[in-house]
Each structure stands twice: as C-alpha cells, then as structure tokens.
Amino acid sequence: MNNILKKSSSFYDVYERRPGADKLTTTYCPGCGHGVLHKLIAEALDDFGVRDKTIFISPVGCSVFAFYYFHTGNVQVAHGRAPAVATGIKRAHPHSVVISYQGDGDLAAIGIAEIMHAANRGEGITVFFVNNAIYGMTGGQMAPTTLIGQKTMTTPRGRTVKNEGFPICMSEIIATLKAPVFVERVMIGDTKSTMHTRQTVRKALKLQIEKNAFTFIEVLAACPSNMKMTPSRSKQWVKEVLADNFPLGVKKDISEEFEPKDLSRVVVKNSELHDALNLETAKVDSEKIAPYREKMINEEIKVAGFGGQGVLSLGTVLSEMGMRHNYEVSWLPSYGPEMRGGTANCSVKISKKKIGSPLVANPTVLIAMNRPSLDKFEHDVISGGLIVYDDSLIDRKPVRDDVEVIAIPATKLADDLGNTKAANMVIVGALIEYKDLMSQEVVLESLGDVLKRKNLVELNQKAIIRGAEFIKNLKK
Amino acid sequence: MAKQFLKGNEAVVKGAILAGCRAYYGYPITPASEIAHAAAMYMPICGGTFIQAESEVAAINMVYGAASAGERVMTASSGPGISLKQEGVSYCAGSELPCVIVDIVRGGPGLGNIAPEQSDYNQVVKGGGHGNYKVIVLAPNSVQEMCDLGMLAFDLADKYRNPVYVLTDGFIGQMMEPVEFPEPIEKIPEKSWVVKGTDETSNNLITSIELDPDDLERHNQKLQQKYAIVKEQEQRAEEYRTDDAEIILIGYGIVSRILQTVVDKLREEGVKAGMLRPITLFPFPTKSMTKLAKSAKFFLTVEMSNGQLVDDVRLIIEGKIPVYLYNRMGGNVPSIKEIHDEVMKLMRLS
Ligand SMILES: Cc1ncc(C[n+]2csc(CCOP(=O)(O)OP(=O)(O)O)c2C)c(N)n1
Ligand code: SF4
Numbered sequence: 001m002n003n004i005l006k007k008s009s010s011f012y013d014v015y016e017r018r019p020g021a022d023k024l025t026t027t028y029c030p031g032c033g034h035g036v037l038h039k040l041i042a043e044a045l046d047d048f049g050v051r052d053k054t055i056f057i058s059p060v061g062c063s064v065f066a067f068y069y070f071h072t073g074n075v076q077v078a079h080g081r082a083p084a085v086a087t088g089i090k091r092a093h094p095h096s097v098v099i100s101y102q103g104d105g106d107l108a109a110i111g112i113a114e115i116m117h118a119a120n121r122g123e124g125i126t127v128f129f130v131n132n133a134i135y136g137m138t139g140g141q142m143a144p145t146t147l148i149g150q151k152t153m154t155t156p157r158g159r160t161v162k163n164e165g166f167p168i169c170m171s172e173i174i175a176t177l178k179a180p181v182f183v184e185r186v187m188i189g190d191t192k193s194t195m196h197t198r199q200t201v202r203k204a205l206k207l208q209i210e211k212n213a214f215t216f217i218e219v220l221a222a223c224p225s226n227m228k229m230t231p232s233r234s235k236q237w238v239k240e241v242l243a244d245n246f247p248l249g250v251k252k253d254i255s256e257e258f259e260p261k262d263l264s265r266v267v268v269k270n271s272e273l274h275d276a277l278n279l280e281t282a283k284v285d286s287e288k289i290a291p292y293r294e295k296m297i298n299e300e301i302k303v304a305g306f307g308g309q310g311v312l313s314l315g316t317v318l319s320e321m322g323m324r325h326n327y328e329v330s331w332l333p334s335y336g337p338e339m340r341g342g343t344a345n346c347s348v349k350i351s352k353k354k355i356g357s358p359l360v361a362n363p364t365v366l367i368a369m370n371r372p373s374l375d376k377f378e379h380d381v382i383s384g385g386l387i388v389y390d391d392s393l394i395d396r397k398p399v400r401d402d403v404e405v406i407a408i409p410a411t412k413l414a415d416d417l418g419n420t421k422a423a424n425m426v427i428v429g430a431l432i433e434y435k436d437l438m439s440q441e442v443v444l445e446s447l448g449d450v451l452k453r454k455n456l457v458e459l460n461q462k463a464i465i466r467g468a469e470f471i472k473n474l475k476k
Numbered sequence: 477m478a479k480q481f482l483k484g485n486e487a488v489v490k491g492a493i494l495a496g497c498r499a500y501y502g503y504p505i506t507p508a509s510e511i512a513h514a515a516a517m518y519m520p521i522c523g524g525t526f527i528q529a530e531s532e533v534a535a536i537n538m539v540y541g542a543a544s545a546g547e548r549v550m551t552a553s554s555g556p557g558i559s560l561k562q563e564g565v566s567y568c569a570g571s572e573l574p575c576v577i578v579d580i581v582r583g584g585p586g587l588g589n590i591a592p593e594q595s596d597y598n599q600v601v602k603g604g605g606h607g608n609y610k611v612i613v614l615a616p617n618s619v620q621e622m623c624d625l626g627m628l629a630f631d632l633a634d635k636y637r638n639p640v641y642v643l644t645d646g647f648i649g650q651m652m653e654p655v656e657f658p659e660p661i662e663k664i665p666e667k668s669w670v671v672k673g674t675d676e677t678s679n680n681l682i683t684s685i686e687l688d689p690d691d692l693e694r695h696n697q698k699l700q701q702k703y704a705i706v707k708e709q710e711q712r713a714e715e716y717r718t719d720d721a722e723i724i725l726i727g728y729g730i731v732s733r734i735l736q737t738v739v740d741k742l743r744e745e746g747v748k749a750g751m752l753r754p755i756t757l758f759p760f761p762t763k764s765m766t767k768l769a770k771s772a773k774f775f776l777t778v779e780m781s782n783g784q785l786v787d788d789v790r791l792i793i794e795g796k797i798p799v800y801l802y803n804r805m806g807g808n809v810p811s812i813k814e815i816h817d818e819v820m821k822l823m824r825l826s
C-alpha cells in the first residue's frame with residue numbers, strides 16, 4: 001500500500017487550483033471513495049508513463065474538482081455528459097488517454113443515454129463509475145443505485161420498489177452490449193479489495209493505451225458523510241451491504257481476442273479538398289451560350305405533380321441548366337410530409353436579374369403533371385403566362401383564356417421511349433424549345449453532370465429531344 | 477473558385493470543411509437533416525469525424541469535447557433540438573469554447589411543423605441557456621451566404637473563443653442556388669489553451685465552474701467585455717436602396733429576400749422605400765439602424781415570429797420614429813403583396 005500513499009507525479013504537488021489556504025489536501029471527506037480511486041488512477045498513469053497523454057474528464061458531482069489534483073489535461077463537463085465529451089476528445093486525439101469519471105447520479109440517471117451509446121460505439125475511453133448509492137454533492141438524495149429500504153433525503157422513509165423501482169445494475173447492463181471490451185465491478189472496502197481494484201484500474205487503462213478498447217469499471221465506494229457513518233463503518237457497509245446488492249466481479253472480458261482499434265483519420269491535403277467535396281466547376285462552351293447572353297429572361301416557374309414524377313428534379317435540371325447559361329437561378333422545394341406519397345412542387349426562378357424571393361406565388365410558367373396540381377395552381381398563373389400540362393394524365397383543359405397553353409402527352413411520350421420516369425425531361429425539352437430559354441446542345445451535353453443517376457442520362461437526353469420535337473411539330 | 481448548384485444545407489457543410497472544420501456531431505431533424513447527410517458524406521473522406529449522436533444533448537457535448545480538443549467543430553439542428561442543446565451551449569460559452577451551431581428554424585412551439593419560421597430568434601439571439609452569456613449569431617439569406625457566413629462563423633468562433641450560430645430558416649436550408657466556393661483556408665489558428673494529450677497541454681483546464689462569487693463575477697465581467705468588443709467590431713448589415721429612403725423595411729433570412737422584391741416594386745411606384753437586413757443578429761446592427769432612423773419616416777419590421785425581432789428594433793429606436801410590425805407565423809411566409817399592402821396602409825396612416 002505504501003506506493004499508494006506516496007503522492008503520485010500524476011497529481012500536482014501543490015493543489016494551486018484549490019481555493020482557500022489548504023493547497024495540500026483534497027476536498028474529499030475522510031473515508032470518501034473518490035479520494036482512494038483518484039490515487040489508484042494517478043498511480044497507474046505514472047507507471048504507464050502516460051500522464052502527459054491523459055485527458056481527465058470531471059463530471060458534476062463530488063469529483064467535479066478532480067482537476068485540482070490531476071496534473072493532466074482536464075475538462076470539466078455538464079452533468080451526465082462526460083461520455084459524449086470524451087467521444088469528441090478521443091476522436092480528435094486518438095493517441096490520447098481519455099478518462100471519463102462519473103458518479104451514479106451522473107452516469108446512471110441523467111447521463112444514462114450518453115454512457116449507453118458511448119459504450120455501444122465502443123469509444124476508446126476508460127470509464128470509472130463510482131457507485132456510492134447516493135448523491136453526494138447535492139446533499140444525500142436518492143441515486144438510481146440507492147438500495148431498497150435505504151433512507152436518503154428524497155426517500156426519507158426508505159426507497160421502495162413501489163415508488164422508485166429497483167436499484168440499477170449498470171455493469172450488467174453495459175456487459176450486454178457487444179462493443180465494450182472489459183467490464184468489472186470492484187469495490188473500495190478493505191485493503192484486499194482495494195488492492196484488487198488497483199489491478200483492475202491498471203488493466204482497464206492498459207487496454208485503452210494498447211488497444212483503444214472501451215472499458216467500464218464500476219467502483220463501489222463509500223460516502224460516509226451522507227451515510228452519516230464513520231469512515232471505517234462506511235467501508236464495512238460497502239463490503240457487507242452494497243457489495244451484497246451489487247455482485248462484484250468481471251461482467252465481460254474480451255480483451256484477449258480484441259484487436260487494437262485504429263482510430264486515426266485519413267489524411268487529405270488542402271489541394272485535394274475541392275475534389276473530395278465534388279466542387280468541379282461546370283465547363284460550358286461560351287460560343288454555344290452566346291445567343292442567350294442578351295436575352296431578357298425573367299421566368300418564375302412552378303412545377304407540380306405527384307411525388308415520384310420527378311417534379312423536383314425537373315426543377316433542378318432547369319435551374320442548373322440556367323446557371324450554365326449564366327442566368328441567375330433559384331430552386332425551392334415544397335418539403336416535408338407532403339412529399340411522402342402526396343403532391344410535390346417546386347419554385348424555380350431563372351432571370352437575368354438578381355433574384356429576390358425564391359418563392360413563386362404567381363408563376364409565369366406553370367408545369368402541371370397531374371390534375372390536382374392544375375386545379376391548385378391554374379389560377380395563380382399571371383395573365384399572359386404559360387401553362388404546360390401533361391394531357392396524357394390530366395383529363396381536363398385549363399379554363400383560363402388569358403394564358404398560353406401547351407398540352408403535351410409527356411407521360412405517353414416517355415412510355416414510348418421505354419420509361420415513364422422520363423416524362424419530366426420531355427417537359428424540359430418542350431419548355432426550353434418553346435421559350436428558347438437555353439441551348440439544347442448545352443443542355444444535352446451537361447445532362448450527365450447534372451443527373452445523379454448516370455445510367456439514365458441517355459434515356460433522358462432522348463426525352464429532352466422528344467419534347468423539343470413535339471414543340472417543333474406544334475409550331476409547324 | 478468552383479461554382480456549384482446546391483442546397484443551403486449542403487453549402488454550409490462544404491464551406492465548413494473548407495474553413496477547416498473536421499468534426500460534425502448531430503441528431504437528425506427536418507428541415508436541417510441534409511446538413512447531417514452532407515457531413516456524413518464528406519467529413520470522413522476529408523479527414524474528419526461524423527457521428528450521429530444519440531440526442532442533441534449528446535451532440536452538443538461531443539462538440540464541447542471536440543472544441544476542448546482544439547478542433548473546428550459544428551453541429552446543426554432546428555427548434556426542438558436547439559432547445560435541447562441550450563445547456564451545452566451555455567457550458568461552451570462559460571468555458572469559452574469556439575464552435576459553430578447551425579439552426580434551420582421550423583415552426584413551433586412544441587412539435588409545431590417543419591415549415592420555415594423565425595421563432596428561434598429569442599432562444600438563439602438572447603443566449604437561450606442559463607447564465608450571462610451571448611453567442612454571435614449570423615443570419616444568411618442565400619445559399620452563397622450559407623457557405624460564406626458559415627466559414628466566417630468558424631473564424632469568429634476562434635477569434636472570440638465563443639459559440640457562433642448560423643441562424644436561418646427552412647427555406648434557406650432547403651433551397652438551391654449557385655455557390656462559388658473559395659479555396660480552403662491554409663490552416664486553422666494555433667490554440668495554446670486546448671487539451672491535446674500532449675505534455676505542453678497537460679496543464680490546461682477547460683471548465684466553467686468558479687465556486688467563489690468574486691471569481692465568477694470576474695469571469696462574467698471578462699465575458700461581458702468580450703461581448704462589448706463583439707458589439708463594437710462585428711456588426712454586419714446589408715442596406716438596400718436606403719440612400720434616400722423614407723420607409724425602411726427590416727427583416728433577415730428569407731424575409732429579406734422578399735423585402736428586396738417589395739422595395740423594388742415600391743420604388744417602381746415612386747415610393748422611397750429601402751431595406752435594412754441584419755446579417756449579424758448578435759451583435760445587433762444598431763449603428764445602421766440608428767443612422768437610418770434619422771431620415772426615415774417609419775420602420776416596418778417583417779418577421780416570421782411573434783414580434784421577437786421588432787422588440788429589439790424598438791429597443792434601439794426608443795420611440796424616435798414609429799416602428800411597425802408585420803408578421804406571419806406557423807410556417808406561413810409573408811407574400812410580396814401582403815407586405816406591399818401593409819406599407820400602403822401605413823403610409824396612409826402616417
Ligand atoms: C442539469 C443538472 N441537474 C442537477 C444538477 C445538480 N447536481 C449536482 S451533483 C448531482 C448529483 C451527483 O451525484 P453523483 O453523480 O452520484 O456523484 P457524487 O456527488 O455522489 O460523487 C446533482 C443532481 C446539476 N449540476 N445539473
Ligand atoms: S459527500 Fe460523499 S461523495 Fe462527496 S466527498 Fe464527501 S464522502 Fe465523498
């Protein structure tokens with residue numbers, strides 16, 4: 001035990017961060033389990049030579065001031081969140097030794113989601129879970145681990161199963177998960193059990209240092225102050241009562257077969273980032289778009305139909321092609337549950353001028369791909385505007401007589417080409433031909449860059465040509 | 477410069493990566509989910525980390541960890557998720573951790589809906605969590621600005637060691653526009669105060685706890701001094717046709733795009749209207765506002781919330797000129813016509 005009593009070099013010699021005159025002793029009550037566990041951890045860090053690599057996370061609870069003592073990197077965190085913070089740190093610095101230190105309120109009550117998920121991800125961290133069956137810092141309230149019948153400030157007549165349920169066995173729960181490598185419940189009771197705890201602490205830290213393994217050590221410990229016991233009586237209580245309710249022992253150990261986990265990230269040079277982010281610039285032959293340079297385009301287009309008809313991509317293709325012709329463009333979808341099964345629509349603006357509101361309330365062009373869309377938006381179209389509708393699906397004509405109307409059997413034409421889904425591109429072809437919005441050549445050439453599904457490019461090119469032909473025949 | 481046509485939600489992620497951000501921790505929520513999708517797609521292949529956290533609470537604490545470790549880190553969410561993050565944001569502000577939080581606001585309160593609103597204004601701009609803290613809030617109104625202000629957010633976060641929000645609405649997140657992407661930044665600034673698991677950083681401490689009232693008061697005063705500098709140096713606003721304007725329309729985010737069109741329409745009709753668009757909501761652009769109040773007949777604040785923005789405008793104008801409110805809520809977006817008619821009505825009144 002001697003080396004435990006000697007001050008470890010992973011502790012500060014003088015606790016400068018501790019307020020007040022006493023800079024040499026800890027803030028823990030005599031007989032408190034935290035103090036002993038701190039020593040066991042510090043000693044292990046010394047012996048493994050990893051003090052400098054260690055980042056210690058102190059929770060909210062009596063161990064909130066662990067940073068007074070540990071001469072390591074220290075991060076003090078919100079109540080229950082240490083495993084989440086540990087995740088952020090370990091992912092940033094995989095070589096570091098990250099210790100998430102938590103009490104039973106912190107880990108098993110407010111923070112139960114964070115510990116479960118950090119464990120389940122198998123974060124390469126070591127968790128020390130001090131189970132003293134009570135909330136120490138806030139003055140002795142019930143913890144999730146408080147025993148049945150145990151009196152606390154919030155169970156003044158003793159914890160009952162009826163009102164509070166059973167004490168929660170975290171080690172057993174964590175051990176059911178696949179990712180944790182080593183889970184053990186130990187105690188700080190008599191000298192013998194403390195010596196065993198010392199071995200367990202070392203094993204857990206070693207597994208992080210060597211293999212980036214997730215390990216979870218539950219330490220049964222005393223809070224003599226809140227138990228209103230003497231230090232020696234409280235240790236006896238831990239040994240005789242607490243350990244009787246929370247069986248000691250290894251709950252899971254796959255450390256032998258566990259392969260070291262490589263947490264390092266890929267290295268990407270700055271010069272490679274644009275490629276990695278797919279930021280290729282659209283290349284357009286300026287000759288080909290020259291005829292459109294002086295065109296005073298100002299179209300506000302509403303595209304509407306069933307979800308699945310490619311309404312949104314009709315809009316994105318129009319806008320992306322517009323961008324390639326140096327127009328100002330914007331695209332705004334109707335989003336949310338509407339999209340699921342029901343109708344979908346989007347607003348597209350293509351203009352020579354800077355675009356204000358991206359929302360199209362009164363379209364210059366309405367593209368209606370089903371009857372509900374025609375019903376819904378027909379009357380919004382500006383006087384003198386254009387309605388393009390799929391008359392292979394819509395069984396009525398528009399009633400407006402102050403607008404231009406194009407009836408195009410887009411779905412039928414697409415079917416003839418072999419795929420209903422190309423109806424949207426038939427309409428793209430028709431619209432740019434009718435309005436002479438863009439160069440068909442450029443549109444066809446760029447389609448491969450714009451469409452996500454590369455295997456459909458050829459079909460869609462045909463559909464665009466077919467749509468344009470339809471208009472040419474109309475004009476004849 | 478690379479030009480791409482993409483959603484606001486995607487642009488903010490690509491911008492972030494170009495700004496040196498290599499960690500994303502978040503929980504999905506409409507209409508912010510594409511941010512998570514893009515981060516999941518690009519972070520790992522750009523040498524970063526993406527984790528879908530178990531909750532927004534966990535996500536902001538992972539951010540806390542990554543920021544403590546010196547990373548440029550971000551998270552994103554919308555109304556309900558931002559509510560959950562507030563404790564963590566307060567801790568970040570208290571511990572002076574730089575991080576970027578994107579809020580793509582949806583309709584509230586409660587589950588509300590997923591249509592665009594601006595009702596997170598108070599919970600974001602006023603700090604939202606517990607304690608005397610402030611966060612810097614940038615309010616993009618285009619997809620280009622989702623990239624540009626997103627990148628600026630990281631610089632400001634590091635410069636002031638403070639959380640920075642990118643606050644916008646479902647429309648700006650969901651819409652697509654062309655964006656010109658700059659070259660990546662050379663390297664992120666050195667931070668000597670972080671924990672890196674190295675000997676040089678083994679004396680560093682990230683914390684927000686100060687038990688002694690005098691110490692905590694000093695810490696608070698230091699924070700307030702920082703916020704005062706931010707107020708002095710970081711105000712940003714766009715003025716549109718304000719030179720001779722007698723009527724000033726005020727709005728941010730998607731509203732400002734609509735206001736711009738309204739102003740054009742009013743000008744065509746001979747009405748001397750202009751627009752002031754706050755780009756920073758904290759610091760609030762008080763300088764432009766007080767300047768414009770000197771020559772304007774009245775201000776009309778247009779917002780998609782219950783007067784949260786107009787409260788701040790009125791606080792600055794202190795009754796010197798009338799400050800009116802026109803608002804929609806629940807996910808409805810004010811139309812050009814509605815706002816135009818409101819201006820006409822107010823002109824008759826004044
Ligand atoms: C969000 C939040 N809720 C409540 C508290 C108050 N609080 C501080 S410590 C604590 C309980 C700590 O108990 P435990 O985790 O068992 O640690 P111990 O003090 O026993 O070591 C509570 C409830 C807090 N700081 N933050
Ligand atoms: S109150 Fe209990 S847990 Fe806290 S320091 Fe004292 S003995 Fe330890």
